[in-house]
Amino acid sequence: MKQDLKNIAVLTSGGDAPGMNACIRAVIRTGIYHGKNMFGVMQGYQGLIDNNIIPMDARSVSNILHMGGTILKTARCLAFKEEAGMELAFKNLQEKEIDGLVVIGGDGTFTGAKRFGEKYNINVIGVPGTIDNDLSGSDFTLGYDTAINTVIEAIDKIRDTADSHDRLFFIEVMGRDSGCIALRTAVASGAEAVLLPERETSLKELITKLKAGASTKKSSSIVIVSEGNKYGGAYDIAKSVKRKFTHYDTKVTILGHLQRGGSPSGFDRILGSRLGYAAVNALIAGESMQMVGLYGNAIKLTSLEDALNTHNYKLESDLLEMTHVLSI
Amino acid sequence: MKQDLKNIAVLTSGGDAPGMNACIRAVIRTGIYHGKNMFGVMQGYQGLIDNNIIPMDARSVSNILHMGGTILKTARCLAFKEEAGMELAFKNLQEKEIDGLVVIGGDGTFTGAKRFGEKYNINVIGVPGTIDNDLSGSDFTLGYDTAINTVIEAIDKIRDTADSHDRLFFIEVMGRDSGCIALRTAVASGAEAVLLPERETSLKELITKLKAGASTKKSSSIVIVSEGNKYGGAYDIAKSVKRKFTHYDTKVTILGHLQRGGSPSGFDRILGSRLGYAAVNALIAGESMQMVGLYGNAIKLTSLEDALNTHNYKLESDLLEMTHVLSI
Amino acid sequence: MKQDLKNIAVLTSGGDAPGMNACIRAVIRTGIYHGKNMFGVMQGYQGLIDNNIIPMDARSVSNILHMGGTILKTARCLAFKEEAGMELAFKNLQEKEIDGLVVIGGDGTFTGAKRFGEKYNINVIGVPGTIDNDLSGSDFTLGYDTAINTVIEAIDKIRDTADSHDRLFFIEVMGRDSGCIALRTAVASGAEAVLLPERETSLKELITKLKAGASTKKSSSIVIVSEGNKYGGAYDIAKSVKRKFTHYDTKVTILGHLQRGGSPSGFDRILGSRLGYAAVNALIAGESMQMVGLYGNAIKLTSLEDALNTHNYKLESDLLEMTHVLSI
Amino acid sequence: MKQDLKNIAVLTSGGDAPGMNACIRAVIRTGIYHGKNMFGVMQGYQGLIDNNIIPMDARSVSNILHMGGTILKTARCLAFKEEAGMELAFKNLQEKEIDGLVVIGGDGTFTGAKRFGEKYNINVIGVPGTIDNDLSGSDFTLGYDTAINTVIEAIDKIRDTADSHDRLFFIEVMGRDSGCIALRTAVASGAEAVLLPERETSLKELITKLKAGASTKKSSSIVIVSEGNKYGGAYDIAKSVKRKFTHYDTKVTILGHLQRGGSPSGFDRILGSRLGYAAVNALIAGESMQMVGLYGNAIKLTSLEDALNTHNYKLESDLLEMTHVLSI
Incomplete structure (x- = not known):
């Protein structure tokens, strides 16, 4: 791994x-604060290949x-999945003497970063940037x-109209x-039920739950459907029910x-700031092939390999139990 | 029409x-302020028939x-469309000596109110309550x-992601x-185009518009689709394009x-307050079979008959012209 | 007044x-659509004097x-209030052959625009841009x-905590x-009372109102105070009460x-779009020394002189009456 | 500590x-799910003394x-700080055979809970409910x-107007x-500086920072002032600067x-749900004199004594360092 980096791209x-x-x-x-020359790459890996790499200052x-x-x-x-694409990307980085790269993205991004960093002489740090929360190594x-x-604000609005009409709503959210x-x-x-890719919920079970709610005079019911559940999209499930x-x-x-x-929440602004700050500090410390993540209330490094290992990732099953208890 | 009302329901x-x-x-x-006894009817006309009519105080x-x-x-x-239903409804109102009725709703609601008020001895005032803005007599x-x-807040969020990806979004909004x-x-x-039930937009025209935008380096395009346009839903149009x-x-x-x-905007809270206030004052003044509406910055009365006459209602065609000019 | 304008600044x-x-x-x-060359002036009248006038395209x-x-x-x-400043401003506009000017602002802005347009050979159209709504000629x-x-969202939050504590809140809003x-x-x-610059409300009256609310078991009370009322700021009034x-x-x-x-509401985005569109169309039609305004649901022109005449402006006194009735 | 609780109040x-x-x-x-009789106490400890204790069901x-x-x-x-008050409170709970109590609040609340639980035969679990985040034992x-x-949404709005005017804003937030x-x-x-109760920032240092920003063409500056800092409120500091x-x-x-x-964020709705769920489960497990808290991504128990020990609580000093680096 390189030490004493001079030029860093993100x-x-x-x-x-x-x-x-x-x-x-x-x-x-953070890079500028530490005297580095900083660059932004447009349109992800495509910008590396197209040499769309722009010097950036604090303003x-x-x-x-x-x-x-x-x-x-x-x-x-x-193109970045091919040998030729990666080589061109590296050539463009070399030309600008860029020796550190911060990649912000999800598992596909990290897979590319891992192959690139293994093959070429550049230090790479990953930042987990995805709404799906499906990486290991960051809470x-x-x-x-x-x-x-964003989702709960939408559901709050739907709840207004659901309550006014004694309605059952199926709401499909992201998460393949x-x-x-x-x-x-x-x-x-406060949804009455949730359908997930990781767990099987039988339709029979779902209907039993909804009937129980109706019998205790619930004025409306809301079922959250993850797009990747086994019954298909929310339209299909609604029809079956x-x-x-x-x-x-x-x-x-x-x-x-x-x-x-949407404008990021306070939590995400702070998280983004901390992770970006930590990513550059990691590069400066000579680290590479790592992801910076939030663990409890601290920042820690995980190898890109471990971050991509979804077997490490676990659904919060205590929350699943809670949805049953709290929607009685 | 009755004068000196004592009991009013909404x-x-x-x-x-x-x-x-x-x-x-x-x-x-407003009713209580003027010494009336006030009642709320649950679940619209169904509550009149079911005698689900509840005394209400200021708190x-x-x-x-x-x-x-x-x-x-x-x-x-x-049931309220049938003779028998209306008769039962009137009987329930008579029992409580309710002689004034405020109905809040759209054209279906007003059609019922008109038939009811024509047939039975009760004063009826309508309030235009519908997100569709498709009644005459109120701006x-x-x-x-x-x-x-609500829609533009959603589109603002979509615009973020559209811009990040050079994407074309079709967004279906209400309005049959x-x-x-x-x-x-x-x-x-700032949508690039809009498809409406009232106007024909040829797909060819739409595509020409989108191509023009792409050629001037628009980073994203958004097309608003009213659910009632002639090409079907947003999915169908997206496929054709x-x-x-x-x-x-x-x-x-x-x-x-x-x-x-969603929580009503300031405008709707004030409008709702003004219209409710005006509806009761109209009843007290002996009015019936009228709708209270906003005209410019003043409240005016329109007969239910005129309010239902959609020939009076006109799309704001200057806005349509503007969408073309401003999305260049 | 000039006809056939070629270059317009805003x-x-x-x-x-x-x-x-x-x-x-x-x-x-709108200007570009009609083939005009368009310019933006930075920092208001100061930018005219400093020749900080930038060509602008659609992107x-x-x-x-x-x-x-x-x-x-x-x-x-x-400086723009002085002869010398206005002369320099005009020279800078002349140099760029700018013959039309759109000024967006409130009464101070219009006062300057009126003097400038009266003195120099340039067509001027005003757009009423101020949160205070204190101009004549636009609803x-x-x-x-x-x-x-923005204010009611803040008050909604305050109402949460007011209700939790049986509290009385004084909230100071803009409006000198x-x-x-x-x-x-x-x-x-749903404030219990409001103090305005245009009307005298005696403290005695206010306290009577608050006592009445407390006696009917209101869990909280909110008083809106316009910064320009006669009793001073909200702190002073709170102390007196x-x-x-x-x-x-x-x-x-x-x-x-x-x-x-804050991000403008749908209403303000549409209003801003309509007024900007109308302002340029007015310039193209050869108009000058006018303000474009919203009247009912239509755009109309008012002379800058009339717009500045605050005797034409009236507080919506029906709303004031309503605050008394609806907060019982 | 009691086992096999039957009746729980919150x-x-x-x-x-x-x-x-x-x-x-x-x-x-959660209590109802586990077959307990549940009660709500109105107005905190005052409701215990006033016997304002109401049975509550799932609806x-x-x-x-x-x-x-x-x-x-x-x-x-x-009154609850006095012996007599606590005794009356306990009598009222005994009368209803309430043997478990969940108290939601901050350090004052926990101090009361600790004294009450030490003295009387009732199981007490605390939930950290305060916007100040000043308790030990919960991240x-x-x-x-x-x-x-809420604060950053307000600051985003202020930033709009600060940028439009090249302004310096002092914003006072809670935190004595x-x-x-x-x-x-x-x-x-992205504030340029922050004044805290825990750290001394000299005015000289602050002004140096602001001058540096102005010299690098920052269009506006925002300083966050915690109400409990040593220089007094935001008005005083603004004057000095x-x-x-x-x-x-x-x-x-x-x-x-x-x-x-304000409506709680998703994070707080989930946290509130988890802590409430855990609090009842802790009571059922025979725990008492504990606070339930969030530690990393798990729920853990801390004794009320430790939770109140502010020496355990530490400001996130890495964030303070970050504010300097990121606002260059």
Whole structure:
């Protein structure tokens, strides 16, 4: 691993997440504070290949801390999966004498970073930036907290109208392989039930639960559906339930991409700032091939390899138990 | 028409809308202030038939001004369309000597109110409460302003992620027969195009517009789709466009019922308060078969008949022109 | 007045207001749409004097529609009140052959615009941009609706804690000479009383009102205080009331400048867009020395002279009456 | 300590905090789920003395999860500090055979709980409910996350107007003895400086920092002031700074009690639910004189004695260092 880095670049890749801008700002300013030359790479790995690498000063990240999205943009990049693409990327970095790279993103981003860092002589630090919270090595990934707030604000509005009409709502949230958003928003919105990719819930069980609620005079019921559960999307489930349980008027909402946007919460602004700050400090300390993460209330390093090992990742099963008890 | 009313009831019917609670509060307190006995009817016309009519005092409407939905609930009621249902409803009102009725709702609600008021000896005043803004006789219906704010807050979040990815978003908003929400939110969110039930937009025209934007380096495009436009839902349109224009990654969001909920905006709280206040004052003045509405900055009365005449209602075509000019 | 304008500039002056950016965007894009060369003046009249006048294209106003503040900034400018300052300003405009000027601001801004337009050969159109709503000729000024929403969201939060503690809150809102914000927010937040610059409310009357509320078991009371009322700030009034009425624990909040900020509401984004669009169209039509305003649901022109005549401006006294009736 | 509890009561005391209602709901429903009889005590310890103790069922806590404040209300209670008050409180609990008590509040609340539990035969579990985050034994107290979001939303609005005017803002936030809110909001809002009760910042140092920012063309500066810092309130500090540094126009905002209110964030709803759930489970397990807290991502018990030991509590000094680096 390189020591005494002089030039550091940062990029965002994969799905964007609130707090990425806070993190970019922290990376740039921490680097400048320590006398490094700082660069931003546009559109993720694609920008490395296209040599879309821009010098950045402290003012270039003014007034972005509170903004959703990412000023560096992000893109899928198939070319970076090929040998040729990676080589071109490295050549472009070498030309600018960039010897440290901070990549902000999720598991796809880290997979690319790991292969790149293994092959080429550049120090790489990952920052977990994804609303899905599906990485090991960080209690919270960047954007997760904001996404939960966005979902529950939407559900609060839906609850108004659900209550006014004695309605049953199925609300589909993001999470193809991970039920993290679904589970936390179910607790936070007082949902009657939640369907997750990680757990099987039989329709029979669900209907029993809904009937019990109706019989105790619940004025409305809300079921959170993670997009990756085994029964298909919220529309399909609503149809299946409707066939066997007709007490309520049934409606469906698909929240979609608004879950990725919005001004980051305080939690995500602080997390993004801490992780960006820690990422640059790790590079300066000569670290590479690590992810910076939040563990309890402290920052720690995890190897990219361990971060990508989803077997380390566990659903908070105490919360699942709680959804049953608290929605009686 | 009756004079010297003693007992007044209020109900909400049809789809709920933010500001209904502000209006209920104003109705109850204005009546009490003038020495009337006030009643709330639960679940719209169904509550009249079921005799679900509850005496209400000033404290019964405390702390509801800021709440979405309606504390009186609302329901569809087929029985009230029948002679027998209306008769039972009138009997229940007579029993409690209720001689004035305020109905808050949209065109379906007013149609029922009109038939009821024509047939039975009770004074009826309507309040335009619907997010769709599709009644004549009021510049703004109750809930319209809040719904617009809700939609644009959602689009602001989507814009974050659209910009980060160079994406094209199709966003479906409410409005089966009326493009009011679509048109105003298109202006307010800087959408590149809008599809309305009232106007034909050819797909060819739409694609030309999107191509023009892409060529001037727009980083993202947003198209607002009113659910009642001629091409079907946002999913269908997105598919058709995608076939002929592949520059952007295309995504769809269906906002659904969250548009009906949420804490009412200042505008809707004031409007609900004014309309409720005016409705009771109209009843006290001996009026009946009228709707109270906002005209410019003043309250005026329109006959229920005229309010239901959609030929009087016009889309704000200057706004449509503006969406073209301002999204260059 | 000049015809066939070629070059148009826009500036914001005085206190900033949400919706100014929406208006700037509309001015720039409407001008470009009609083939004009467009310019932005930085920091209000100061930028005219300093020749801080920048060419703007359609992309220069991308992604600003939803932002609070003003990208053109604003400043107080004493020099523009002098002959020499105005002359320098005109020379700078002449140099760039700018023959049309859109000024967005409040009464101070318009006073300057009127003197400038009377003296020099340039067409001037004003846009009412101030949260105070204290101009004649427009039912709503730009930023007023957003400011009301900002205040009531703050009061909603305060109401939570007021209710939890049986407390009396005095909340000071902006409005040195105009009680518009105070009056509308009082209605929209269900305040028990409101103190305005335009009306005298005796402390005795206020205390009587608060006692009546306490005796009917109100769990909390909120009094809105316009900064320009005759008793001084909210702290002073709270102290005076406390001396004579000790039932509640008394607290004070000064909302201050957060009332000027925030993402504009849908209403203000649409209003800003319409007014900017109309301002440029007025210039193109050869108009000058006029203000564009919202009247009912239509745009109309008022001379700057009439707009500045505060005798035309009237407090909505029906709302004041309503605050008494609805807070029983 | 008692085993096999049958009847459990819950109360909120001290300053209210967002998430208290989520916690009350969890306490009531977890108890009912396990077959206990549940009671709510109105107005904190005062309600124990006044025998204002109400049986609660699962429906009595419907639709409160998302509400700020506390449905059980809270009050200061001097009488409970006296022997006689505590004895009366215990008699009232005995009468209803209540053998378990959950108290939600801050250090004052816990001090009372500790004395009560030491003296009388009743099992007591504390839940850390205060926006100040000044207890040991929980990384986050209930309401802290929401308060931070409330403050930064306010500062975001102020930043709009600060940027438009090249202004310097002093913003006073809550925290008489604890700078937690000030420190986290300083990071999350990109403040240029922060004044805390725990650390001395010389005015000279502050002015040097502000001058450095002005010289690098910062368009605005924001200083967060914790109410408990040594220089007095934000008004005093603003005056002192103004005397020596006149580059910016200086403004002050006192956020006050709006920091205590608002719908709880997702984080606080989940935290409140988990802590309430854990508190009842602890009582059922025979625990007493403990506080339930969040440690990392797990729930743990701390003795009330340790929770009250502020020597265990530490300011996050890495964040303080970060505010310097990131605001360059």
